[in-house]
Amino acid sequence: MIDQPNGVFSPVLTPFHGDLSPDPERFVALCRRLIDEGCHGLVPFGTTSEANSLSIEEREGLLEALVEGGVDPALLIVGTGLAAIPDTVRLTRHAVGLGCAGVLMLPPFYYKGMSDEGLFAAYAEVIERVADERLAIYLYHIPKVSGVAISPKLIGSLRDAYPDTVIGIKDSSGDWDNTRMLLEDFPGLRVFPGSELIMLEALRLGAVGCITATANVNARGLARLYAGWEGEGADDLQEAASSVRRAVQSQAMVPALKAIVARRIKDDGWLTLRPPMTGLDENQTTALFAALDEAGF
């Protein structure tokens, strides 16, 4: 395993051409800009990235473009979890082979109500097949979208069996009690909350950073919060970041973020979403920017 980066991570948006094919040029440009603006790392192919609307080949192509485009793979935690074990293995091998710091791995997410034993077996099978000492896995707990929770029991079993491989978790439950439980009950587990609304609280209990969708548009504000979390003005920095977050999530998150990026860099090419996601209509866009104005963003 390579040294793991801490701090603010952006699950980066994926741009599409008008014909819905991925746009590596805009993708690399966004990623480089986010690093310049203060992100400590990036998560290509998270939920915000419309990753599960991309084919395996499209993901591989974009990731290669990113590394060739000069983004240091040591700053990347790559989403690789798919519904089928062979697919997860393929994407994981690819990311590890490119020298990426880690992978963010959804559980197999089609079948619901599976046992912890079954989910353990799925993760174990992936780990055994990838069979690479460099592999560093962050579990991806986002039950409201994936429909499959990562339970404390599952985390415990995986940590016992693969302590040097299963090293962290992204907690996108939106439930502070769950994040606190992870921080308190699993010492040594690298916990990234999935929203900055609880960033300060989580850092104070030992979180290693935050992976948050809004880093696509507020990297500077989040980087300030991360840099200043132990200082006197931390609560103000938290409130500033939270108010931006609340304004963004007044609309559907992914189209809202794309609308903000498009406006910021004056490039309507960013407005395309791949179905089943759809863009904001005019009223929603107006409401979004009014909310952001009100938040002083």
Added chain:
Amino acid sequence: MIDQPNGVFSPVLTPFHGDLSPDPERFVALCRRLIDEGCHGLVPFGTTSEANSLSIEEREGLLEALVEGGVDPALLIVGTGLAAIPDTVRLTRHAVGLGCAGVLMLPPFYYKGMSDEGLFAAYAEVIERVADERLAIYLYHIPKVSGVAISPKLIGSLRDAYPDTVIGIKDSSGDWDNTRMLLEDFPGLRVFPGSELIMLEALRLGAVGCITATANVNARGLARLYAGWEGEGADDLQEAASSVRRAVQSQAMVPALKAIVARRIKDDGWLTLRPPMTGLDENQTTALFAALDEAGF
């Protein structure tokens, strides 16, 4: 579009070798046996098939083995719906190219809470890309597993736009009111309920058959019910089929079906499931067979 078969369809189980690779030999043998026992058609790669635990290449390989193994593609409705449009397009083209009667298409199932407009756009994009007059789509409504419902509004939009392509639906909602609504409100739509518990009621309202997991083990009983549904003994045939169903679903459906197949043909090779699914333990297996005995199966 080729002539569409009516009747009892089995969403066929997928056998795996000990190393979890798919087993085309057992797969073809099961499919041929099910046709011999009275199934009017087969659905490779439904939910019961652990299809979403298979890679695209594995699905393609199994389907080719099936056609090469002598199963008439005109009897096949093939599951092809994946989370990402390019993947759904690829599997759909493959099935159409092999001469299969139709495809059973899940909506893109990772992102939840998408609008009907977004889901329509996803289906439309697939249809436009496949661009083949032979394409016949059955929508797959299984919201408890996929997390994404096929609403009446969505069906209406798709039927209006693609009346010769979107020709049917499998309703695995488990909700008779929904099945009845489909039969009453969408004349001409080919409706397959996803369980035989409502087969007789559905046939009486114009359903064209039934696609049910238990056809893997009770093809004869279901074929008798289908053959006799307009006769005097229909209610008894329904009750006989339903009692087998209730016994099977006293345990987790897919491992239960594999256990029954394994016992019937004395082949423990059928007991392997791919994670995240797991097999029944000894107590569960004992309880399953006791329930089946009690049902007179």
